[in-house]
Amino acid sequence: MIKSFAYVRPTSVDDALEMLGADGARVHAGGTDLMGCLRDGVFEAERVVSLRDVPGMRGVRASTQGVTIGALTPLAEIARHSVIGEQYTALARAASVVGTPQLRSQGTLGGNICQRPRCPYFRAGFDCRRKGGRICYAVGGDNHGHAIFGGVRCHMVHPSDTAAALTALDATVVAVGRAGERRIPIGDFFVAPSVDPTRETVLEHGEMVKEIVLPPAADDQRSSYHKEGHRRTWDFALAGAATALRMTGGNVAEARVVFSGVAPVPWRSMAAEEALQGNTLTPEVIGRACDAAVEGAAPMRHNAYKVGLLKGVLEKEMLRYV
Amino acid sequence: MIRDAEGRYWEEGQEVFETPQAAPDPKPWSETRVVGTRRMRVDAYERVSGTAEYPSDLLLPGMLYGAVLRSPHPHARVLSVDATAAEALPGVRAVISGFTPLNAALRPHEQLIRETLFGPVRRFEGEAIAAVAADTPYHAHDALRALKVEYEVRPFVSDERDALAEGAPLVHEEGNRVGDASTYARGDVAAGFAEADVVLEEEYRTECQIHVPMETHGCVASWDGDTLTVWESTQGVFPVQAGVARGLGMPLSRVRVIGKYMGGGFGSKLSMGDYTLMAALLAKVSARPVKLFITREETLLSAGNRPPSNTRIKAGVKRDGTLTALDLSATGTGGAYRAGGTGGLDFLVRELYRCSNVRTETQDIYVNAGPARAMRAPGYPQAAWALEQMMDALAEAIEMDPVALRLKNISLVSQVRGRPYTTTGLEACIRDGAEAFGWEAAKARAEATRDAPVRRGVGVAAAMWGAGGGGPPATVILKLFSDGSLNLNLGASDIGTGTKTIMAMVVAEELWVDPDTIQIEHADTGTTQYATASGGSKTVPTESPAVRAAALDLKKQVLEIAAAQLGVDVATLALREGKVVTTSGPSQEVPLARLNDLRRRGVVVGVGYRGPNPEGKMVNPFAAHFCEVEVDTRTGRVELVRFLAAQDSGRVMNRTTYDNQVHGGVTMGVGFGMTEKRVLDRGQTGRLVGHGWTDYRIPTAMDVPTSLEVLPIDLGDREANSTGAKGLGEPATIATAPAIANAVHHALGVRITATPITPAAVLEALAAQRQESTR
Structure with missing residues (x-):
């Protein structure tokens, strides 16, 4: 109660x-x-x-300057929005795999990127480091769902699917507070536990997300999102990949690769991007990108499988572009 | 059911009775008109429209809401409970704890332990410390927050694999072993292994599964003077009545328990809960009716579970497929109290396949965790997980088809009990199931995917269920009203399996009346007759013969009334479509509503009892499950492409609810095998990790097989009982998980010996396989 x-x-x-x-x-x-x-x-x-x-906090507005999505726009609306579906596929796909139909009808984009971690220790009343306590229970406990990247002090994984997609699409978060409005590049929006393990975003008390702005999509830009969970629905990502690629003549001109479910923040893999950029998507190139993506992974006792899973997810996603 | 030295039968600590047999049972029907058809549930409209009143829906004038304070520690002594601040809050009407009067009530236990409701030592997280009643649920929970409890925290052990280690904290002073190991032996296993061409040994583990019924556990309790009425979400109103009467020291006649609808139990509601006594006591103290339904979190902690198991099997087989020896040793835990942590764990090894040399040893262990409660075929899914994977491994080792190996080892007698079965559907389930499934073609299809990233596999597993024959007692009353409509009065609960519908169909079959004219009154200790709890897959084989007997008793009286009225020999009369008609001689008929003697009396009452089961025979259901999977080797995702469940549960009473039962059983088996796992914080805090549906994952509609076929195997059992039905609910869930595991093994060549088969488990197994091959 x-x-x-x-x-x-x-x-x-x-x-x-x-x-x-x-x-x-x-x-x-x-x-x-x-x-x-x-x-x-x-x-x-x-x-x-x-x-x-x-008023004015809900809905999708498309213009030549890109697309602005009100923070209160339900995920279901984003999932079925035609412009988002065509030009920002990664976001539409991410929105369409959040939770269940009921949760997508009720849940909003602003809420989705600001949600609290789903670490079962954090949720179940353990006085963990994210709550100001002294230890991260995942270290000595059940950590099958926890981070393989960026786990410092707290090993939770960021729970949002859309956050990974928005990062791949280079979105900007518009926040408002009594001091006024500020535009925060999505890459600066999330706070790593190495900086502060008790908060997930840079929002201050009293501040809220007003809208999210996506830059105009290049004609040759394609994007995607896929996650794997325990169940086929109603589950958070064990590992997910948001990718955005610009292809010219079969070559990858530019690549963005951002993972969900593997780190305390949406985890951008520059190494995977570099392995893809300037190359044709042959099985060898995809393989190199997958290997690069998991370089530096630091699995815990129960989550080494995430290394293979992440590679598997990225490989399957890359094959969509071939 | 346990038989004691005096020949009395016990179930869940309650004595069960036998009923007199007024007349010998008739033979089962040869042909049927109603029984065996597809029929919508008699209460479908009520359930779907929301007018069906479940106990948790009940609102009584002046009713209060109860809530329970539970221990946050896996092991602690409660030094004091200070309720001063809580009692001072507005709307708080009663607080009870181990430090208030009325603490002599005896808490419920699976076995006969006499302990008070709020004992001083709490041995698992979630064990009750105090309970409150207040004007609203919010006031009640505010009161819980205001209670001040002093604990002396004690060392704990939360995992049975740690509990027997030297120096492990003790759950009870006498040690962490729940008595000595249970053992069984027949033949000579050493000789059996010597005789074998192949001997394999493997260890298996299954994780703790929780019942999670849609309606949580609880009741509404209301006193009228010295008489207590309890509306409880239960599988059996009579066991609850007995438990409350015993717990509160009252005669049965002063306790009325009503449980017309209930939102799922799966074994966790076979008897009363501690919540029942708490509600009764809170109602007594506050002099108001009290509703106490526990929260979802509390069900995960304290309302029962299918305990984890650790099983080692050593098995010997000859090249021709003959099993020569089976040796099982297993441990399990019923939690912090004696609750059958290893119950049923070795039965399949002893019984399912023909084998002369068998030895088993099981050891139940105490840990500081919530107690087990019977869960859909207690022990059997765990046992099948181990045995049926071992059978597959043996088949592979001797290069024999897994279906053929199983067919080679069919037994027509119960080897444990030394008696023949009335019918043995094991062979037909496996053989006909394999044919209907297209086993050979699916196997070939799977072989063609060996080098692809997405691989196919097929798996089979078989099962039997050690109960499921039903038996006495059951007493049923059937009343014929003056207009020809009927009232069927039976004590049994309908736990969602379609009991009421099937019983109406039995009456309609025997009396040739429209099932919709039958009003059903059931599950009320005040107005219906004694029945055992609906569990053990015995409700239909127990109750339906008693219902049929009541219908025959009624029919006999009705025909006698008609014979006198028409002046004909009673032997020439029969019932047809609501009328009594002559079947020979001059054609005459009279509608039931025109029977003068019935109109004068207003009612004719038929009484039926459940007669004994056939002497010297065993009545058991059997099953075989077949599964085709697609496994993505990159992500570890297992897709259940196709599933077939062949079930020998005797006569199909209602094909609609039959299919429903099997779908539910398979779904629960998918959860057991693939998604569900209770996580306790082993080695750190011992507390439950994950308190809701997000972390305790039951399968969704997206996770169950895309195609799920039900194949009833009806061998026409003429001996089991007078309707020929055997139990179905439990045998439908036993073989599911190992069938999936065997299919995954067929697809990948790796064996996953621990539940659940998650993407992580598949990827880990594949990684180990790669490491093995590069070594």
């Missing part, structure tokens, strides 16, 4: 920011993660600020 809290529904961005500034205030977009966190005691809320009645 959730502890009692006040529920408010502001009708403008300014009012929302005013209310969010208070101590113990939490933002409520789709609520699919918030309600779970409150129920599981991951954190408490004195006041839940619903954005539901704030």
